[in-house]
Amino acid sequence: MTTLETGTPGTGGTHSAPDAFDSLDPATGEVVGTHPIADTAAVDAAVARAREAAQWWSGLTFAQRRTHLDAWAGVITRRIAQLADVMRAETGKPHSDAQLEAVMAIGHLTWAAKNAPKVLGRKRVPSGMDMIDHAATVEYLPLGVVGVIGPWNYPVFTPMGSIAYALAAGNAVVFKPSEFTPGVGAWLVDTFTQAVPDHPVLQLVTGLGATGEALCRSGVDKLAFTGSTATGKKVMAACADTLTPVVIEAGGKDALLVDADADLDAAVDAALWGGMSNAGQTCVGTERVYVHEGVYDAFVARLTDLAATIRAGTDPDAQIGPMTMPTQSAVVRRHVLDALDRGGRAVVGGPDSVGEKLIQPTVLVDVPEDSIAVTEETFGPTLTVAKVRDMDEAVRLTNASRYGLGAAVFSKRRGMEIARRIRSGMTAVNSVIAFAAIPSLPFGGVGQSGFGRIHGPDGLREFTFAKSVARRRMPALMAITSFTRTAKTDKILTTLTTLRHGRG
Ligand code: NAD
Numbered sequence: 076m077t078t079l080e081t082g083t084p085g086t087g088g089t090h091s092a093p094d095a096f097d098s099l100d101p102a103t104g105e106v107v108g109t110h111p112i113a114d115t116a117a118v119d120a121a122v123a124r125a126r127e128a129a130q131w132w133s134g135l136t137f138a139q140r141r142t143h144l145d146a147w148a149g150v151i152t153r154r155i156a157q158l159a160d161v162m163r164a165e166t167g168k169p170h171s172d173a174q175l176e177a178v179m180a181i182g183h184l185t186w187a188a189k190n191a192p193k194v195l196g197r198k199r200v201p202s203g204m205d206m207i208d209h210a211a212t213v214e215y216l217p218l219g220v221v222g223v224i225g226p227w228n229y230p231v232f233t234p235m236g237s238i239a240y241a242l243a244a245g246n247a248v249v250f251k252p253s254e255f256t257p258g259v260g261a262w263l264v265d266t267f268t269q270a271v272p273d274h275p276v277l278q279l280v281t282g283l284g285a286t287g288e289a290l291c292r293s294g295v296d297k298l299a300f301t302g303s304t305a306t307g308k309k310v311m312a313a314c315a316d317t318l319t320p321v322v323i324e325a326g327g328k329d330a331l332l333v334d335a336d337a338d339l340d341a342a343v344d345a346a347l348w349g350g351m352s353n354a355g356q357t358c359v360g361t362e363r364v365y366v367h368e369g370v371y372d373a374f375v376a377r378l379t380d381l382a383a384t385i386r387a388g389t390d391p392d393a394q395i396g397p398m399t400m401p402t403q404s405a406v407v408r409r410h411v412l413d414a415l416d417r418g419g420r421a422v423v424g425g426p427d428s429v430g431e432k433l434i435q436p437t438v439l440v441d442v443p444e445d446s447i448a449v450t451e452e453t454f455g456p457t458l459t460v461a462k463v464r465d466m467d468e469a470v471r472l473t474n475a476s477r478y479g480l481g482a483a484v485f486s487k488r489r490g491m492e493i494a495r496r497i498r499s500g501m502t503a504v505n506s507v508i509a510f511a512a513i514p515s516l517p518f519g520g521v522g523q524s525g526f527g528r529i530h531g532p533d534g535l536r537e538f539t540f541a542k543s544v545a546r547r548r549m550p551a552l553m554a555i556t557s558f559t560r561t562a563k564t565d566k567i568l569t570t571l572t573t574l575r576h577g578r579g
Contacts, residue, residue, distance in 0.1 A: 096283065098257050101167040101397045101432065102389040110257040113280035118289040121249045121278045125220040128274035129247035133217045137192035144188035144243060147270035148181050151263075155181075158231065158262055165256045166227060167389070167396035168353055173231075179512050180235040186514030187243035187535060194532040195244060195539055202545070204575075205555070205568065210548045215539035217245030218296035224287045224310065226302045227399050228356040228454075230256035231263065232511075236518060236529035237299035237322065238263075238277065241538040246297075247276045251290050253302075255399055257281040288313050295319060297538060301358075304452075304478075304523045322527030322537055324358070324519060326452040327480030330473040331361045331507065332493060334466055334486030335369040338505070342485035343377045345507035346458060349483060351385055351436050354395045355456040356403070359481035359501070359508050362453055364460040365469035371462040375422060378438060378460065382423040387433045387456065395456060397432040404431055407455030414439045414448035414459065422460075429455075444472060452478070466493050474498045479521035483507040500524065 094114075097106045113121070132140070151158065159173035166173075197214035221241040225234035234250060241248050252260025264279040271277075280286055284306070291298055291313035300310045301324040314321045331349060333342045349361030366374045387395045398404050408429040415421065424437030437457040442448050449459050463469045466486070470493060473482060482502040484493045490504035500520045501510040510516045517533035519525060528534050551557075553564045 096254060096257075096281075098165050098255060100164050101399050101401070107164045108258045108261075110261070110281040112282040113251075113286045113289070114282075115289040115292075118249070118280050118286060118293050121275075121280050122220055122222075122290075122293045122295055124275050125247040125249050125278055128276045129217070129219050129245075131274045132242075132247055132276045133219075133245040135245075137196065140191070140243065140245065141188040143271045144184060144239070147267050148184045148188075150266045150270045151177065151181055151184075154266065158259075161258050161262050162230060162256075163396075165258050166230060166399045168399075169394065169396055170391070172353060176229055176232045180232045180239070182512065183232075183235055183514045183530060184239040184243075187239045190515075190532070191243040191245075191535055194535045204571065205553075206545070208547060208549045208552050209545045212544045212546070214542050215244070215536055216542045217539055219246060220295045221246045221248050221538055222290040222293065222295035222298045223248055223250045224290060224298065224300045224302065225250065225252045225256075225260065226358075227253035227255035228353065228358065230259040233301045233324070233358075234260070235263075236324075236534065237301070237538075240529055240534040241297075241299065242277065244535050244538040246538050247278075249278050249280060249290060249293075249295065251280050251282065251287050254281075254283045291319065292317060297322070299527075299529070299538075300324065304525070307525055322519070322529065323525030324527070324529065325480075325523065325525035326454075326478060327358050327360075327520065327524050328362050328450070328452055328476045328478040329359055329481045329483070329499070330363040330365060330469075330476070330497075331483040332466065332469040332473060332485065332497075333364065333366040333370065333374055334469075334484070334489060334493070335367040336487040337367075337370065337485035338487065339370055339374055339377060341505065343374060343381055345483060345485065346378060346460075347381050347385065347436075349507040350458040351382075351395055351456040354387060354398055354434060355407075356399060356454050357508070359511060360454075361458065361483065361507060363449060363473070363476075364458055365463045365472055366460060367466065367469070368462050368464060371460075375438075375440060375460055378458075379422050382436045382438055385436050387435050389433070395436075398434060398455070401431070403454055404429055404434060407434055407453055407457060410446075410448040410451065410453045410455075411437060411439065411457060414442040414446050417443045417446045419443070419446065419448070419459070424457075444475070450476070469493075470496045477523045480519075480524035481508065481510065498522070500528075 162173035195215035202211040223237045267277040299322040304325040307323040307325040419442035428435035479499045482499040494502040503509040517528040518530040519528040
C-alpha cells in the first residue's frame, strides 16, 4: 500500500506504522485502536467491489432490503452498550449521550427502510390534456455507489443519516469515517457485514483527509460529506473534476430566540442543553441566544444559575466530556478572548474555563455582533446571549449569519410565525434540536451550512435519480411528436392552449 499521509490525528506522536494511524482516547491520550490508511488504490478497489455489490443490492425488492436493514438495526440495538463504549472511548462523550445518539440513528435506519417503497417506488402521474393518449410514471432509482465521508462529533448519527438512506434507496456505500473515530466506523461496518454477509454492500475505508479526497476522485456516483465548511469546499472541488454530485452537510452557528411570552424555564433549559451538550461540538448546537428585552435579565439570571450545575469532566458523573479534537480548545479560547476584548462579559466561565482537554461552560453577554464569537462556528460549550428590542430584531440578527443550519424559537403565541422567517434548514419551536430526531423531517442547511438533504423523503431521493416513463396507452388522438403533424393539429393545440391559459 502506498502511503498518502502518516501520523496520529491531532495529537502529533506517531505510534503506528507509516501506513496506519492511531485513534486516541481524548480523556487520557491512550491509543484506542490502530487503523490502516487507505491509499488511492485501496479506495478504488473498495469502490470496484461496491459496484459489484450494488448490482445485487439494487436488484432486491424494497421488502428484501428492508429485511436486511432491519436485521442490521437489530444487531446494533442488541449491542448498543458496546457501541456506546466505542463511541465514548474515541470521542470522550458520556455513555448515556452515546447511547441516545445510537437510538436516534436506529430510528432513522428503520424509517428509511420502511418508507423507501412509498417515497421511491413507481407512481402514476397525470399526463395532461394534450398527452392524454400516454400514461406517465415516475420512480426513483439508485445511483449505484455512494461515498460517505463523516465527522467525529456524532460518529454514528451523522454518517448514518447518509448511509441508512443511501442503502435503503438501493445503493452500495463506501464509508470513510473521521480519523478521530475510525473504531466507531469499523464497528458499524462490521455489524452490517454480520447482518448482511452476502455481498460487501457497506464497506469501510479508514485514513486521514487524503483518503477522503481519494474517495471524492474514485468515480463514486455521489459523495455525501458531513464536516466543516472549509473541508466541504475542498470536497466539492475534488468532486468537480469527475462531475460527481455532492451533498454537503457543513457547519452552523445556530441561534435560539426567546420571545417576551416564552416559557422561560423551558427556554433556559433548552439553551443550556443546546449549547453545552456534547461539549458544544454539535453542528446544530445552540451558539447564539437572542432574548426579548422584557425577559432578558430574568433569562440571564436563570441561565447563570442553571449553568453552575453543569460540569465538564472525564468521570462518569460529568454531564459533558473532554473536547474530542485537541486543537478545538484553541479555537474556543480565541472566540472567548475576542468577545471579552471587544467589550463582552462572561457571566459564566471565561478564558480560565478553557482548558486543554476540558472546557467548562461559558456564557458571554454584551458581545458585539461582529465578534468572531458571534460570526464563526465556535464548536465548544459556550453561548453568547444578546438583548433584542423585539422578535423582528432577533430574526434579523439570526439571519445575518452566513450559516443557516438549525435554529430554535421559544414563544407561546408566535412560535410558528417566527420559525418560518428564519433562514435555516430546520427550526424547533419551544424545544431544541427536536427536528433531528424526527426521521420524516429533511435535515440540511442553506448558505455556508451546505446543501442537499439527508433524512425524510428528501433524504431518500437525494441518493437516487428520477426515472420518468411516458407510455402510449391508446392510438394517437393528435400526432404531435411526428412530421405527420398537420396544420389542423396545430390549430387545435393553439385553440386549446388559448382557452386554458390565454384569457386576459
Ligand atoms: P472536517 O471537515 O475536519 O472533517 C470531516 C471529514 O472530512 C473527515 O472524515 C476528514 O478526514 C475528511 N477530510 C478532510 N480533508 C478532506 C479532503 N481534502 N477531502 C475529503 N475529505 C477530507 O470536520 P470535523 O472536524 O470532522 O467535523 C466537525 C464539523 O462538522 C463542524 O463544522 C460541524 O458543524 C460539522 N458537522 C456538520 C453536520 C451537518 O449535518 N451539517 C453534522 C455534524 C458535523
